[in-house]
Amino acid sequence: MVNLLPDPIEAEGWVCPAPLRDSPTIVMGHGGGGALSAELVEHLFLPAFGAAAAGAGLGDAAVVPVGGVRLAVSTDSYVVRPLFFPGGSIGELAVNGTVNDLAMAGARPLVLSTAFILAEGTALTELARVAEAMGRAAAAAGVRLVTGDTKVVDAGSGDGVFVNTTGLGVVDDGVDIRPEHARPDDVVIVSGDIGVHGVAVLSCREGLEFGTAVRSDTAPLHGLVAAMLATGADVHTLRDPTRGGVAATLNEIARAAGVGIEVTERALPIPAEVRDACGLLGLDPLYVANEGKLVAFVAPEHADRVLAAMRAHEHGRGAAVVGRCVAEHPGMVVARTGLGGTRVIDMPLGEQLPRIC
């Protein structure tokens, strides 16, 4: 995307540049975790970062060797709207979301940094409530909040409370879990009901209240992952299907690993309330964000063992086998419908529900 760049602005006499009004611009979908997000990373960020980002990939966490240990690093900003919704708030998301990105790399989460961008005029009580939620979630997940930063932007330039958390964890010896490790015949397991978080936030979003009993599933998943790994099974790939939902996650893994994925639609655990709300709103639950679920790719001979360990854990009680990897149609995700047909599950372009996390 170097051709996008105008002439260097740092020439002899420095001139404050005018905004570029005639350029292609950022759209909501660039933040949706789908194809547009991936394009932004591959075609803008990585080329622009150049050598400094050599080896950086599209994964949710990087693994960096430091002093004899493999350190997992993951960063996420949270811009969910509204700040509080049934079952949680931006505070729980900011802790659990980053804890989960570490857990999906097989890491034990240790510490988080927290950085706030606050709009002038934000109520201190609202901020305190967010911070208390973070403190509770961190204590529950067993991670420490070790350092932080606060910036304030003028009202109109920011939107209440944006939270960034960056997490550090340690990947134990022998653990090597990544998207590209999925392989044909792997069994695909989902840890429980899908679509819950997105519907819970939507139920509370201004102008879209439709009175639902659905609560966000936000939860830390590293304990569940530890229970799965303790079985000694070959867990090849883990991913939490947040933005873009299960559909985006499966497509990412199919592409990264060069495998095809077949999903059995009837096997997908979708609660009736989520199905109803999605029907009403014209959404597909496969594309709706989750904040307390994971998708696992496991060697077929170990699937039963892993499934049993998951069902014995509080965050995996609803675990179900939903599909398998195939050697056919690499990079493509296909669903077997209830009627015996098949349909392609596309990579979403952006996110059906912007600002869901």
Next chain:
Amino acid sequence: MVNLLPDPIEAEGWVCPAPLRDSPTIVMGHGGGGALSAELVEHLFLPAFGAAAAGAGLGDAAVVPVGGVRLAVSTDSYVVRPLFFPGGSIGELAVNGTVNDLAMAGARPLVLSTAFILAEGTALTELARVAEAMGRAAAAAGVRLVTGDTKVVDAGSGDGVFVNTTGLGVVDDGVDIRPEHARPDDVVIVSGDIGVHGVAVLSCREGLEFGTAVRSDTAPLHGLVAAMLATGADVHTLRDPTRGGVAATLNEIARAAGVGIEVTERALPIPAEVRDACGLLGLDPLYVANEGKLVAFVAPEHADRVLAAMRAHEHGRGAAVVGRCVAEHPGMVVARTGLGGTRVIDMPLGEQLPRIC
């Protein structure tokens, strides 16, 4: 600040809470790095985080033992306006600022995470220019950009480009540099001209253009720190005087260490252009942000050695002794004026120039 909290909103029937209109609110100064920022951390964040933040302090970096090494972690969000200014951009600040926070803990910076919050409608060319600046700055500083995140908020909810970077570095054995280590008789050294960054940004800010030749001093300082430490001198405390300027930095250290600080006004390296611009705008250069300078507190018997090492380094050529620590008036910073009098250098409440980094 628990008394600020309203009743828990998570009761039997969940009700989406209305905004709290009658509460004290966030003001620009809460992000200024002065007394209001410290108050927010001490009276809101730390109590709200509770046990999860036990041991966390007000330092710019935390040091965490992991696998036999002491890992420094620092996070900062950058919201500077405008994005581009004489001598740099938000991209250089986002890299150098976090590198410097690590360096001020005596750490060797290794990797950064990068997280963007973008407003819908931001020009891709502008974003690419920011990312290229980050790539160049990271390469120059010898740090790798290992993982990232992008969120997009609707136009009107965000303001172009906000960047968070979180940095990791390693603190070598025997190095233990912190604000509370300053002690009476320590010599206070500044690494060069002060007030430059703030004036450069201001010169470019909408409505305040006054044609100046001042360019931001943004620079990575870990090489300078390494040169200082290589002398074997007792360097007790280091700090980069960003938001709130040298005045805020000296006050923080005086309080943290329980020492008094005496500054000789005439010894402060303030370029004529900065002095003129500050005069015009009614600003005090001592309170104006720097992005490529450090303040060092050094044992008196080692001060000459450290000063010589600093002056031999490209980022310390203008290094000067500007004062010393005293046992009197602990927690207070006093300047000896050119006329032989003294004046108190107060902790700034907020920041004279909001959104300077």
